[in-house]
Amino acid sequence: MNPNYELPLDEADYSFGFLDEFAKREVRRTILKAIAIPGYQTPYASREMPMGRGFGTGGLQLTLSLIGQDDTLKVIDQGSDDSVNAVNLRHFVELTCPGVDTTERTSEATLIQSRHRIPEVELSESQVLILQVPYPDPLVVIEPSEAKRKVMHGEGDYSRLLTKLYEDIVQFDEITISHRYPTRINGHYVIDPSPIPRYDIPRLHRSKALVLLGAGREKKIYAVPPYTVAAPLAFDDVPFRTEDFSDEHGARRTCGRCGADDSFLDELIADDGSKVWQCSDSDYCNQRLAEPSHEVSA
Amino acid sequence: MKKILEVRNLTKIHGRGCPQCIDSTGPEADTNICPHCGSVVAAHGVSFDLHAGEILGIMGESGSGKSTVVKTLYFDDAPSAGEAIVFDEARQWNLFSLNAAEQRWLRNHRLGMVYQNPHLGLNFNVSAGGNIAERLLMSDLSHYGEIRERARRLLERTEVLPERMDESPKKFSGGMQQRVQIAKALATQPPLLYLDEVTTGLDLSVQARILDLILEIQQELNTAMIVVTHDLGVIRLLAGRTIVMKYGRIIESGLTDQILEDPQHAYTQRLVASAL
Numbered sequence: 001m002n003p004n005y006e007l008p009l010d011e012a013d014y015s016f017g018f019l020d021e022f023a024k025r026e027v028r029r030t031i032l033k034a035i036a037i038p039g040y041q042t043p044y045a046s047r048e049m050p051m052g053r054g055f056g057t058g059g060l061q062l063t064l065s066l067i068g069q070d071d072t073l074k075v076i077d078q079g080s081d082d083s084v085n086a087v088n089l090r091h092f093v094e095l096t097c098p099g100v101d102t103t104e105r106t107s108e109a110t111l112i113q114s115r116h117r118i119p120e121v122e123l124s125e126s127q128v129l130i131l132q133v134p135y136p137d138p139l140v141v142i143e144p145s146e147a148k149r150k151v152m153h154g155e156g157d158y159s160r161l162l163t164k165l166y167e168d169i170v171q172f173d174e175i176t177i178s179h180r181y182p183t184r185i186n187g188h189y190v191i192d193p194s195p196i197p198r199y200d201i202p203r204l205h206r207s208k209a210l211v212l213l214g215a216g217r218e219k220k221i222y223a224v225p226p227y228t229v230a231a232p233l234a235f236d237d238v239p240f241r242t243e244d245f246s247d248e249h250g251a252r253r254t255c256g257r258c259g260a261d262d263s264f265l266d267e268l269i270a271d272d273g274s275k276v277w278q279c280s281d282s283d284y285c286n287q288r289l290a291e292p293s294h295e296v297s298a
Numbered sequence: 299m300k301k302i303l304e305v306r307n308l309t310k311i312h313g314r315g316c317p318q319c320i321d322s323t324g325p326e327a328d329t330n331i332c333p334h335c336g337s338v339v340a341a342h343g344v345s346f347d348l349h350a351g352e353i354l355g356i357m358g359e360s361g362s363g364k365s366t367v368v369k370t371l372y373f374d375d376a377p378s379a380g381e382a383i384v385f386d387e388a389r390q391w392n393l394f395s396l397n398a399a400e401q402r403w404l405r406n407h408r409l410g411m412v413y414q415n416p417h418l419g420l421n422f423n424v425s426a427g428g429n430i431a432e433r434l435l436m437s438d439l440s441h442y443g444e445i446r447e448r449a450r451r452l453l454e455r456t457e458v459l460p461e462r463m464d465e466s467p468k469k470f471s472g473g474m475q476q477r478v479q480i481a482k483a484l485a486t487q488p489p490l491l492y493l494d495e496v497t498t499g500l501d502l503s504v505q506a507r508i509l510d511l512i513l514e515i516q517q518e519l520n521t522a523m524i525v526v527t528h529d530l531g532v533i534r535l536l537a538g539r540t541i542v543m544k545y546g547r548i549i550e551s552g553l554t555d556q557i558l559e560d561p562q563h564a565y566t567q568r569l570v571a572s573a574l
C-alpha cells in the first residue's frame with residue numbers, strides 16, 4: 001500500500017461502514033466476479049472483524065461493502081429479527097453506517113442479511129439477499145483436499161456427492177440432508193446454499209433478488225444471480241422434496257400464532273410440555289397478525 | 299480384426315532426465331537408473347497394438363515398468379513421451395493430447411481398471427453397491443432404480459451375493475473385494491479393461507475363480523484387456539499374446555505359447571525355466 005495515501009475517514013476515525021475503502025473495493029470486485037460466474041466460490045481477502053469468525057463475518061463484510069446511505073437494512077437470524085446475532089449485527093451497522101435505516105419488514109428492506117433462512121415473502125428485483133455461510137464447499141464431506149475439490153468443481157464432477165445421496169436412499173429410503181442441500185447453479189457449479197432448510201431451496205430458483213453468499217472464515221464469496229436456475233441434486237426417480245409439515249392425520253400444520261399454513265414452521269415446547277408450531281419468519285407472522293382481515297377471521 | 303488400442307514409443311522417466319538416460323539404461327546396461335543424472339527410466343520405447351476381444355499379457359519382474367505402462371494408459375500417470383490412440387466406435391482418442399475433462403470422460407465411459415490393491419479401486423466409505431453406483435453416476439446415469447438394478451446385476455454376474463450389496467467392502471474377503479472391483483470396472487461396459495496384478499496375494503482356489511470370471515467376461519462382452527502380471531500361470535491361462543519387459547524395455551513379444559515354449563531372450567528363458 002502507498003504509505004502517503006490517506007484513507008478517507010469520517011469524524012469518528014472510521015470509514016463509513018467500518019471497512020476501509022480498499023477492503024470494500026476488493027469485496028465489491030469479488031462480488032462482480034461471483035455474479036459473473038454463478039455458483040463459483042470466489043476467493044477474497046476476508047478482513048478481521050470486531051467479532052468472532054463464524055458469527056457472520058462473511059455476510060457482514062458483504063453488507064458493509066454494499067450498503068449506502070439510501071439503503072434500508074434488515075437482519076435476520078433463523079427467521080427472527082430479535083435473536084442475539086441479528087440484534088448485534090443490526091446495532092453494529094447502525095453504529096458504523098450513520099444515516100442508514102434499519103427495518104424488520106421484509107418488503108421495506110433493500111438489503112437483507114440473513115442467517116439460515118430466506119424470508120417467506122417473495123423478494124423483488126430491487127432487493128439483495130446476503131446469506132452467512134459457515135461451510136462454502138459442498139464437496140468437503142467427500143474430499144478433504146481443497147486442490148482436488150477445485151478440480152472437481154471445475155470439471156463439474158459431482159458423482160461422489162450423488163453417491164452419498166444414493167447411500168442415503170439405500171439406508172434410510174430417502175435423502176436425509178435437512179439443510180445445506182447441495183444445489184446446482186446455472187447447470188454447472190454445485191453450491192452449499194448455507195444452512196437454509198430444504199424448504200427455502202426452491203426460493204433460490206429464478207429468484208428475482210440477487211442472492212450473495214459470504215463465508216468469512218473460509219474466505220469465499222459466491223452468488224446466485226437474479227433469474228438463475230438453481231436445481232437441488234436428486235435422482236430422476238427420487239425427486240427433491242421439502243420438509244413435510246403434515247400432522248398425524250395428514251393435514252398441514254398451521255402456525256399457532258398467526259394461523260399461517262404456507263410458512264416454514266418451528267417446533268416449540270409449550271409451558272405445559274405440549275408441542276406448538278410457529279412461523280420461523282417472525283416478520284411474516286407479525287405482518288399476518290397486523291392485517292385487518294386477520295382480526296375478522298380470528 | 300478391429301484395432302482398439304495403438305501404443306507407440308511410450309516413455310516414462312521419473313526425475314529430471316539427461317541426454318544419456320536412454321543409452322545408459324535398459325537390459326544391456328542391467329539397470330533402469332541413469333548413472334549420470336539418477337533419473338529412473340520406468341519405460342522406454344514401448345509399442346504394441348491391441349485388438350477387440352484380445353487379451354494381451356505384460357510380464358516382467360518388479361520394477362520392469364509393466365504397471366507404469368498401464369497407469370499412463372489409464373491417466374493415473376502422465377508419460378514423458380510417446381503416443382497412444384484408442385479407437386472408439388465413432389472416433390479416435392489420442393490419449394496424451396486430451397484435456398482433463400476429455401480424459402475424465404474417456405476414463406469413466408470407455409476404460410476400466412482393476413488394481414492389485416482394492417483400496418485403490420474401491421471407495422471403502424461407501425457400500426459395494428455405492429461403489430458401482432459411483433461409476434454409473436460418473437457416466438451420467440441419474441435414475442436411482444436403474445442404478446440399483448444394474449449394480450445388483452453386475453454383482454450377481456461377478457458372484458458377489460446381492461444381499462451384501464449394501465455392506466461396505468471393508469467387511470469382504472480379498473477375493474470378494476476383487477470381484478466388486480471387477481464389477482465396478484465393468485459397470486459402463488468398457489471396450490478396454492486393464493487388469494493390474496488382479497490375482498496377486500489371493501489363494502489359489504480364489505485365483506482360479508477370478509481368472510475364470512475374467513475369461514467368461516471376455517467371451518461374453520468381447521472386452522479387450524491388458525493383463526499385467528508376474529505370474530506365468532495367469533499369462534498362460536488368459537493371454538493370447540504376451541510382452542516381456544525388463545528395465546523398462548520390451549525384450550520379447552509374440553504369441554503366449556511361443557514365448558513360454560520357445561523363449562528367445564536369455565532373460566525370458568531364465569524366467570520360464572525358473573517357473574517350471
